[in-house]
Amino acid sequence: MQIHVKQGLIQEEDTELVVVNLFEGVSTPGGALKAVDQALNGLITQLIEEKDFRGRLGETHLIYSQGAMPAPRVLITGLGKAEIFDLDRARQAAAAAARRARKLGVSRYSTIVHGAGQGDLDYGRAAQAVVEGTFLGLYRFDGYDRDNKPEETGLGVSQVTVVEVDDSRLDSLRENASIGQVYGEATNWARDLANEPSNFLTPGELSRRVSERGQQAGLRVEVLGEAEMAEMGAGSFLGIAQGSDQEGQFIVLEHLPKGRNAGDLTTVVLVGKAITFDTGGISLKPKTNMWKMKNDMGGGGATAAALVATALLNLPIHAVGIIPATENMPSGRAIKPGDVLTAMNGKTVEIISTDAEGRQVLADALCYAQRFDPAAVVDIATLTGSIGIALGRKIAGLFCDNDELRGRLSDAGQLAGEPLWPMPIYKPYRKLIDSDVADMKNSGGAYGGAINAALFLKEFAEGYPWAHLDVAGASWQDEQGPYSVRGGTGYGTRLLIELLRGYGQE
Ligand code: BES
Ligand code: MN
Ligand code: ZN
Secondary structure, three states: EEEEEEEEOOOOOOOOOEEEEEEEOOOOHHHHHHHHHOOOHHHHHHHHHOOOOOOOOEEEEEEEEEOOOOOEEEEEEEEEEEHOOOHHOOOHHHOOOOOHHHHHOEEEEEEOOOOOOOOOOOHHHHHHHHHHHHHHHOOOOOHHHHHHHOHOOOOOEEEEEEEEEOOOHHHHHHHHHHHHHHHHHHHHHHHHHOOOOOOOOOHHHHHHHHHHHHHHHOOOOEEEEEHHHHHHOOHHHHHHOOOOOOOOOOEEEEEOOOOOOOOOOOOEEEEOEEEEEEEEOOOOOOEEEEEEHHHHHHHHHHHHHHHHHHHOOOOOOOEEEEEEEEOOOOOOOOOOOOOOEEEOOOEEOOOOOOOOOOHHHHHHHHHHHHHHOOOOOEEEEEEOHHHHHHOOOEEEEEEEHHHEEEEEEEHHHHHHOOEEEEEOOOOOHHHHHOOOOOEEOOOOOOOOOHHHHHHHHHOOOOOOOOEEEEOOOOOEEEEEEEOOOOOOOOOOOHHHHHHHHHHHHH
C-alpha cells in the first residue's frame, strides 16, 4: 500500500472516499468536518442533531456527497471523547476507517490527520499514529486461503493520501507519515512471521527471510549454524536444537549508520526467542491449543522487524539483534528431563522440563551479547504461560532492575501502544531453581513461573544493564482487536523501535 502526503482541502479531494472525524459529544462540526459540512449544505450538522452518529471510538458513518464534492463518499470516523483522546485512539480510529474503506471496496482514499489539533498531542506523532493504524488495521494473514485473495477479487486498499491544509506542517507530515509506514509495515512483517505455519517457517526459512529483508534494509547479517555454535560452547541452545531434524540457526543482525564507528555510538542489543514450534519436547505439551506454538518465535520476529526498521529509519545508534532459532521437538535425539546442559558462560543447567526451552536458547544468546559491550540488552520472549495468567493478553511483563532502562522501556511501550507492566526479579525466589547436580535447574515450578524464568535468565545476562520482556500473553490474540486480528500480534516490534529511536535522539 502506498502513502501519499499533500497540502490541500479535504473537501476538494478527487478520490473514491474522503475520511474526516468526529469527537463524541461535539454538537457543532469544526475544522475539516465543518468544511465538509458546508460543502454538503449542513448534512453533518443534521446527522449530529438527529444523533444518528455519535462519534464513538471505533464506529464509522458513511454518507454520499451526491455531486456536492468531487469524492462520491464521505466517511466519518469516531474519535471518542476529546478529553481522553491519545495516540492509541488515533491509531484505532484510523484502523476503523481503513477497514470500513476496504469493506466498501475502495482502493484509494484521502484522510486528514485525526486529533491533529487536540490538546497537547504532538502533530508529528498524530500523523505517525494515523498511518501506523492504517497499516495495522488492514493487516490480515490469509496466505493459504484460496478463497480470499485480494489481488484476484480486486479488493484491498492500495493508496491512502493524507491531506493537510496547513502548509507549515507539511514537512512534519511527510517525515512522520513515512515513519508511521515503517512502524506499521515492520509490525505486519512480524505478524506474518508469527502466523506462518511452522512447516513453512522452519529455523532455516526464518533465517533466509530475515537475511533477505535485513540485507535489503542495509543490515549486516550473520547466521551461525550448529557447528559454529558448538565451537562457541553454546551447549544450552544446542541441547534444545538437537531434538529437531531442522538445523538450529543463530541469527545476528547489525545496524551501523554509514560512515560511523560503533565506538562513537550507543550500542543496544536486542535478543529475541525464536522457537519456530514448541511441542514441549519430551515434556510434551497437551494437544489443546498446541497449534498456537507456531507463534513461539514472536520475540525473534519482533527483534528482526525492529532491526529492519532501525536500518530503514537509519537511526544514529549501533543496534544488534540476536535471534536464536530452533524447533523444540521430542525425538530419539532430544534432551530428557534430568539431563544437564552447559551454557556459553560455563554455567550448568539441570533440565527439569524440556518445555522450559526458551530460557535455554536465550541463555547462550545473552552470553553472546557481551561481546558488543552494550549500553543495554533487552530480551523479548514468549517465555511463560504464567505471564499471560498474571497480566492477560494486552500487557507484557517488564523485568528490569535498572531504573533508567526500565523507564525507557515503559515510556516506549506507552508511545507505541504496547503496554508493559513492571514485574519483580525477586531474589528470595532464586533458591527455587537451585539444583542438587548442577548450578541451577531450568524450572522452579508453576508458582511465580514468570519470575523464576527471569531469575534464570539473570544468570546469563552478566556485565551490562539488562531487561527481559515476557510477551507470552500479548503476542497472540484470540479475538480481533481495534487494529489487530486473531493470531500473532507482532507485539514488541513498535516499542523496540521506539526504544532504539529514543537512544538515537541523544
Ligand atoms: N512457549 C512456552 C510459553 C507459552 C505458553 C507461550 C503459552 C505462549 C502461550 C514456553 O516455552 C513454555 O513452555 N513455558 C513453560 C515453562 C515451564 C515448563 C517452567 C510454561 O510456561 O508452562
Ligand atoms: Mn516450552
Ligand atoms: Zn516456548
